[in-house]
Amino acid sequence: MEEKQSEVKLFGTWASGYCTRVVLALKAKGIPYRYIEEDLKNKSELFLRYNPVHKKVPLLLHNGRPVSESLIILEYIDEYWNHSPKILPDDPYKRAKVRFWADFYDRKLKEGTVAIMTSRGKEKEKAIEGFLELLKVFEEGIAKDFPEKLTFSNSQPLDFLDIIVGSSACNYEAYNEAVAVVVDPKRNPLFFQWMTALKECPLMKESLPPHDKLVAKMKSFQSRSV
Amino acid sequence: MDNSLTPLVLKRLLVPTLLHLGFRKTLTMADEVVLLDFWPSPFGMRVRIALAEKGIKYEYKEEDLRNKSPLLLKMNPVHKQIPVLIHNGKPVNESLIAVQYIDEVWKDKSPILPSDPYQRALARFWADYIDKKIYVSGKKVWQTKGEEQEEAKKEFIGHLKMLEGELGDKAFFGGECFGFVDVALVPFYSWFYAYETCGSFSIEAECPKLMAWVKRCMQRDSVAKSLPDQHKVYDFVLQLKKKFGIE
Numbered sequence: 001m002e003e004k005q006s007e008v009k010l011f012g013t014w015a016s017g018y019c020t021r022v023v024l025a026l027k028a029k030g031i032p033y034r035y036i037e038e039d040l041k042n043k044s045e046l047f048l049r050y051n052p053v054h055k056k057v058p059l060l061l062h063n064g065r066p067v068s069e070s071l072i073i074l075e076y077i078d079e080y081w082n083h084s085p086k087i088l089p090d091d092p093y094k095r096a097k098v099r100f101w102a103d104f105y106d107r108k109l110k111e112g113t114v115a116i117m118t119s120r121g122k123e124k125e126k127a128i129e130g131f132l133e134l135l136k137v138f139e140e141g142i143a144k145d146f147p148e149k150l151t152f153s154n155s156q157p158l159d160f161l162d163i164i165v166g167s168s169a170c171n172y173e174a175y176n177e178a179v180a181v182v183v184d185p186k187r188n189p190l191f192f193q194w195m196t197a198l199k200e201c202p203l204m205k206e207s208l209p210p211h212d213k214l215v216a217k218m219k220s221f222q223s224r225s226v
Numbered sequence: 227m228d229n230s231l232t233p234l235v236l237k238r239l240l241v242p243t244l245l246h247l248g249f250r251k252t253l254t255m256a257d258e259v260v261l262l263d264f265w266p267s268p269f270g271m272r273v274r275i276a277l278a279e280k281g282i283k284y285e286y287k288e289e290d291l292r293n294k295s296p297l298l299l300k301m302n303p304v305h306k307q308i309p310v311l312i313h314n315g316k317p318v319n320e321s322l323i324a325v326q327y328i329d330e331v332w333k334d335k336s337p338i339l340p341s342d343p344y345q346r347a348l349a350r351f352w353a354d355y356i357d358k359k360i361y362v363s364g365k366k367v368w369q370t371k372g373e374e375q376e377e378a379k380k381e382f383i384g385h386l387k388m389l390e391g392e393l394g395d396k397a398f399f400g401g402e403c404f405g406f407v408d409v410a411l412v413p414f415y416s417w418f419y420a421y422e423t424c425g426s427f428s429i430e431a432e433c434p435k436l437m438a439w440v441k442r443c444m445q446r447d448s449v450a451k452s453l454p455d456q457h458k459v460y461d462f463v464l465q466l467k468k469k470f471g472i473e
Contacts (some may be wrong), residue, residue, distance in 0.1 A: 053355065053388070065344055072350045079343035092330035096318045103320060104304065137304060 008033035009061040011047050013040060014209050015217045017110075017168030018070040019058040023207045024163045025077045028085055071102055074160065085157035097145050101138070102164045108134045110168065117179050117218070118225040128180050132187060139191045149194050154201035166198040167208075174211050178218035259284035260312040262298050264291055266462050268361065269321035270309040271413035271452050276325045278448035279404075280332040322353055325409055339406045349400060352392060353410040359385040360414055368424040368463050369472055379425045383432050390436040397442060404446060412443045412453070419456035420463040 008026065010033050012019030026033050038047050038057055050066035051059045060067040060076070067076050078087040088095055112131035119127045142149050146161065158166070172183035172195060185192040198204055261277065261284050263270035277284055289298055289308050301310045301317035310317050311324040313331070318324045329338040339346050363385055366378035389411065393399055399407035418429050418440075430437045443449045466472075 062344075067344070067347045067351075069351060069354055072347050072354065075350065076343055076347040079346060092327050093313075093316060093318070095330065096323050096327045099323045099326070100319055103323070141304060 006063050007061075009036060010034070011036045011038045011044075011051075011059040011061070012057045013038055015214060016057055017171070020167035020207055020209070021070045021163050022058045022060060022073050022077075024158060024167060024203060025074050025087060027203055027207065028087065028158050028163075029077060029081050029083070031077070031081055071099075071106070071164070074163065078160075086159075087163065088160050098160045101141060101145070101161060104138060104141070105165055109138060113168075113175065113179075113182070116182070117222045124180070128182065131182055135182070135188055135191065139188050142194075143190055150190050152194050152197040154197060154204075158198075158201065158203060162198055162201075166195065166201075166204055169195050170199045170204055170208055171211075171214055174214040174218060178215045179222060257282070258312075258314050260287060261285070262287050262289050262295070262301065262308050262310040262312070264289050264308050265454055266416070266459050267308060268413035268417065271416065272321045272409050273309045273311055273324045273328070274452035275409050275412070275448050276328045276338060278452060279336045279338060279409075280328060281335065282328070282332060322357065322410060325406065329406075337403075337405075338409060340400055345400065349406040352389070352399060352407045355385075356389070356407070356410045356414075360411070364414065364417060364421055367421050368467065369470075371472075375425060379427055382421065382425075383427070383429075386429065386433045386436060390433045393435060393439055398439070404443065408439075408443055412440065412449055415440045415444070416453040416456055416459050417463075420460040423460060424463065424467075 008031055010019070010022055010026065012022065012035065014037060023035070038044060038059075040057070043055060047059060048055060050061060051068050054068060056068065058068070058070055058073060060073045062076075062080070067073050074087060088098060109131070112127070112134055116124060116127045116131060142161070149161065152162070169183065169191075176183060183192055183195065199208075259277070259282055261270070261273055263274070263286060265288060274286075287295075287297070289295060291308070294306060298308065298310060299306055301312055302308075302319050305319060307319070309321055309324060310319055311327065312318075313327075318327045325338060339349055360382075363378065363382040367375065367382050370378050396402075398404050399411070421427075422429055444453075
């Protein structure tokens with residue numbers, strides 16, 4: 001197998017689950033990279049030059065060529081460094097399914113967690129109820145399409161859904177503490193089981209942000225968005 | 227063999243023999259492809275174009291979105307939306323996911339995504355940009371009026387200009403060949419007349435290079451046959467405006 005000599009840089013922020021996704025994918029594949037913490041209140045010239053459209057993290061710079069949007073970056077990593085472990089399945093139908101659930105997770109659940117953080121009182125209660133309904137749909141969907149997730153063991157390599165979901169949902173303890181209890185073993189036992197097992201995976205443990213720091217960050221974000 | 231005899235031989239001798247020899251499975255196991263769609267949907271058009279590009283025979287089923295069929299609700303219980311591509315009974319939802327699926331399954335003909343990983347990432351990026359920006363900003367143009375509409379027009383034209391910039395002097399977004407980003411964007415052309423008329427502006431005047439690209443795309447059968455007439459879409463938009471009490 002030809003050694004792929006390349007220079008990989010990742011612009012990110014420590015608290016962003018989207019950035020953790022890319023870190024997990026690079027580490028899972030054993031790709032050396034340089035991480036650059038970007039200050040979102042004072043974006044660097046280099047960052048803006050390579051990411052003029054959305055100006056968001058994460059941004060992957062591979063041999064000077066930029067790739068942005070976390071889901072797109074993950075597919076790029078899997079296709080360019082196409083050695084194992086493979087992040088996406090080979091079968092086109094399974095690929096369509098993981099893309100579908102990743103899209104659902106991002107558009108509905110992740111957006112839902114922000115909606116909870118930025119609302120108050122009755123509106124917040126409504127946002128939480130809405131989120132929990134969607135989490136149920138997600139949990140049932142994963143149970144049907146990827147039942148192996150429910151018996152996840154941390155000796156397995158991380159795949160697309162583990163990375164997409166785990167990069168933020170494994171921080172559920174911080175979210176439960178800072179914002180609202182949304183991941184609850186009684187309400188969503190299967191999802192809880194998957195995240196609890198995923199959290200213990202060594203790669204996940206070393207890549208997730210520290211709990212207390214994340215709680216403080218979430219609390220500060222919440223209070224700023226009154 | 228004499229020409230006039232051949233069909234008779236086939237019908238009376240060859241086909242039954244082959245069937246008898248157990249080729250039934252091979253002869254009848256063609257791919258079964260169904261598309262649940264709604265004629266003015268730009269998302270549905272994307273899938274129609276992809277299927278046509280690949281020369282795939284399929285059954286088109288028109289959905290009444292005010293009265294969704296049991297099949298739609300069964301095949302897309304999560305979003306209950308069209309388009310839904312059903313391949314041998316298995317559903318694929320979300321238009322760009324369906325287009326990629328079509329490209330991956332029928333991979334030996336007319337590739338839609340490029341083969342180079344970086345070019346693929348670029349194609350996905352711009353298709354994602356189109357998904358996030360064009361439908362929503364276009365909708366605001368026909369749904370609003372006055373000051374709000376002026377803002378909406380500015381935003382919508384801004385996005386088109388961004389895409390026009392990305393196209394540059396290339397024939398298509400991916401270069402010489404028609405591909406993923408073209409499939410993602412060109413369906414919105416069928417809505418241009420509606421946007422222009424509701425918003426009193428000209429997309430040709432604002433983005434001439436983009437209109438030249440549209441003309442190139444419309445020369446392809448797969449595109450021309452998949453897009454409805456712009457005036458028909460405009461009539462549909464007028465009905466929607468009436469229904470929602472806009473103007």
